[in-house]
Each structure stands twice: as structure tokens, then as C-alpha cells.
Amino acid sequence: MVTSINPLSKTFDISDSEKAELLQIIHNRYEFDFTGYSEASLKRRINRFADLKNMNNFFELKNGLLNNESLFFDFVQEVTVNVTEMFRDPSFYKAVKEKIFPYLETHPYFKIWHAGCSSGEEPYSMAIMLKENNLLDNARIYATDLNQNVLSQAREAIYPARYFQEYSQNYINAGGKNSLADYYVTNSGMVKLDQQLSRNMVFSSHNLVVDRSFNEFHLIVCRNVLIYFKQPLQEKVFQLFYDSLCMFGYLALGSKETLQFSKLFDRFEVVDKKEKIYRKIA
Template identity: 50%
Template sequence: MIEDEDIAILLNDLFDIYGYDFTRYSKASLKRRIIRLCALDKIPSYAELRYRVRTDETYFKRFVEEITVNVTEMFRDPSFYKSLREDILPVLGTKPFIRIWHAGCSTGEEVYSMAILLKEANLLRKSLLYATDLNPSVLEKVRKGIFPLNQMKQYSESYIASGGIHDFSMYYTAHYGQAKFDKELAEKIIISTHNLVSDSSFNEFDLILCRNVLIYFDKELQDRVLKLFDESLGTLGYLALGTKETLKFSAVQSKFRQLNREKIWKKII
């Protein structure tokens, strides 16, 4: 049994030794992830866990990768992607150059979905997609653009539901149970580590996507991150959140207007 105090001490260690700050993450989820990791790795006690995280940097990396949630999929919530196609991309298309930031992109399924949308709108060549996450190991997967082949049937259905009219398999080559996505898509993706907790704004964007990341943060950290997004958006830029996330009750709420039923906001000042 791991007590709340134990977790607090562990989080302090992480900050002191490695500079990662998880203290403003949602406690319930964090605790569940830590207990799950102990069961997975057969770690018998809290003391043992703390010792390994403190002394073994390889294990620390695994720890960070496992306590953060890296579950994602392509074209998740097809109606959201449909709205990107129909409402957002035509507006972005009037710009000479399009900058998009996927904040907390995990293994990159959403980034590749976006690249496909841009390609189909004939905008990919003048776009750059910045994909950032705090885990270097998941970013390696974004770079490769290789996803499990057994997911493709579902992704293809979501792609069609999002308004896609092509054969989804034209975007990847199947190889030994993996689907490797077109190089053309990856060429426009810029990959970098970025920690939403501690790092600052690094560019000005036309569209920021951060879906199902804020749910893991407490209110205070959510506010900080939303401010960071506000600072990183140009006037009339767009911010897209997960289906259960909102700008309501946040400090930046008054600067944004929600577009439609999808969780997409436009910066109005």
C-alpha cells in the first residue's frame, strides 16, 4: 500500500534529482499509475520503488513513461477532425504559412492524422507541425511514424467518418505487423521535448492541439498551461482541447470564443 505522503516524497525526489515536476498532476490518476507500475514491475515496496527511481536513471525514464498516459489513436473523435477539415483548415489555408503545435503529442497518432488532413486540403507543403512531449522515448516513435497494423481497420473507419474519401491504406506501407506512414507526412513534422509544466512558449502558432492532456493536471496547472497556449497563439489562432476539457472557468476564458460543439476555441483578442 502506497500512502499519499510516500508519493509526495517520491515526487520531490523526481524534481530534486531529475528536474521533472509532477506535483501538480491529478493525484488520483498519478497514484493509480504508480500502483499499476509497481504491480507490472513486481516492485515489492514503496522503499524499493523510491530507491530504484533515485539511483537508476534508466528506470527513472521508464517510470516517467509509465506514470504518464500514452494512450492515443488516429482520428479519435471523427467529428472533431471533420470540423478541422470543414471549419478550420479553409481559414488557415488563406495564410502564407501554417504553424501547428501538438502539445503532449505522445506517440504521434494525432500528428499524423493532422498531416493527412493538411495533405488532402493541399496545405501540407506550406505547413509545419511541431510535435512535443516530455517523454523522449515516445517522440522516437513519432519520428519513425510506425504504428501497429492491427489498429488500421479502426483508424480507417474513423478516417472515413471524419470525411476522408481516399483508401486509408494509401498512406502507409504494411510491414511485419507494422504500418509505416509516408515519409512525405513525416517531413513536415518537427519533433522536440517540451514539458508543459516547466517550459515556456517557443513560437507563435495558428493552431494548438492539446487533447486529453489537461485532464491529468490539477486546476492550477491547467491554468498555467492555458496561459502558455494563449501566449503561443497568434490573434485569431485556434485552440483545440479534448472532448471533456474546457476553457470555461479558466483565466484566459474571456480571450476566446468557442466555435461549435467540438472543443475548438478561437482567440478573439
């Protein structure tokens, strides 16, 4: 949801040194490390947060975050971008179906990790695709994010109905075989997704910056997350994904991110250049 800010209410802009101090304080107090996030976007979002909370100076911001845990969780919500949608970039799902499902079909049981799943639209889209290809019963889907608020929404699987016209079009463009409406009920302007879709799904908190590998996967999907990270942090996360993939497992980044500049690039083959789908081969 986009919240508008009245430009007249603008109070102050954080300086580079204040930003560095704030990130250090947050790291020490909450063990959340934002120092590897892209500078400009992070600064813009911190300023926006201070405006939304009507803070007048850096001191208020610093002390508020240090002493008020619930304010800190609002901060996490604001500085991490949570925008998502069902069947986002439909061509991605087509490519997954054509190029990865044949591999998954060879396993009686397989594991998928959606890293940075936001409010769940992405793993639910995957579950629908798997179901339509008779693969859902063989799947275990782990959907993780660092933000507890979006994870709660993901577990509930309740979304505003107004988005579903666009999602239905995405679903058709992604090669959906039925109608998206087969997978939800609508009530009072909200949509509740079929609970059968989450039967083999686990939602849990995982911070890509500090948490370790927690399983071995046949497919890892991480889209629209690494664009907010600077290169060294991206490299760290690629290592985590490499360590978490089984041999010949797939890494699906989506069109906006690339593995091309990573030192691990040679350990993968490019399966789909446009959709940035890679396979671990060494």
C-alpha cells in the same frame, strides 16, 4: 499496450505522504514536476509501476528512482497515459476542417503545435487532412511530448497493422477523401506511414509543466492531456497556450477538456462548443 498484473503479486500501496515525498525527490533529481497531476490517477499508476517492477516497499521504489535513470524513464512511461489513435474522435477532424482550415488557407505559411502528441498518430492524421486539402506544403507541424519513448515511435511512424481497420473507419468518418491505405505500406504485421507526411514535421521534447513557449502558432491542438492535470496546472498550461497563439489563432482541446473555467476564457471566442475549439480574440 495494456499489461496485466496478477493481483496475487501485489506488494504495497504508496501512502499520500510517501507519494508527496516521491514527487519532491523526482522534481529535485530530474526536474520533472508531477505535483500538479490529478491525485487518484497518479497514485494508481505509481502503485501499478511498483507492482510491475516487483518492488516490495517504498524504500525500494524511492531508491530505485533516485539512482537509476533508466528506471525513471520507465516510470515516466507508466505514469503518463499514452493511449492514442489515428483520427481519434473523427468528428473533431471534421470540425477542424470546416472551421479552422478556411483560416489556415489565408496564410501562405502557418504553424501548428500538437502538445502531448504521444506516439504521433494525431499529428500524422492532421498531416493527411492537410494534404487532402492542399495545405500540407504550407504547414509546419511541431509535435511535442515529455516522454522520449513515444517521441521515438512518432519519428519512426511504424505502428501495428492490427489497428488499421479501426483507423480506416475513423478516417472515413472524419471525412477522408481517399483511402487511408494510400498513406502507408504494410510489412510483417507492421505499418509504415508515408514519409512525405512528416516532411514539414518536427518532433521534440517539451514538458508543458516547466517548459516555456517556443514559437507562435496559428493552431494549437492539445487533446486528452489536460484531463490528467489539476485545475491550477491546467490554468498554467492555458496561459502558455495563450502566449503561444497568434491573434485570431485557434486552440483545439477536443471534447473532454474545456477552457470554460479558465480566467482566460474571455480572451477567446467559442468556435465549436462540442469539440472545444476556441479562437483567441483579445
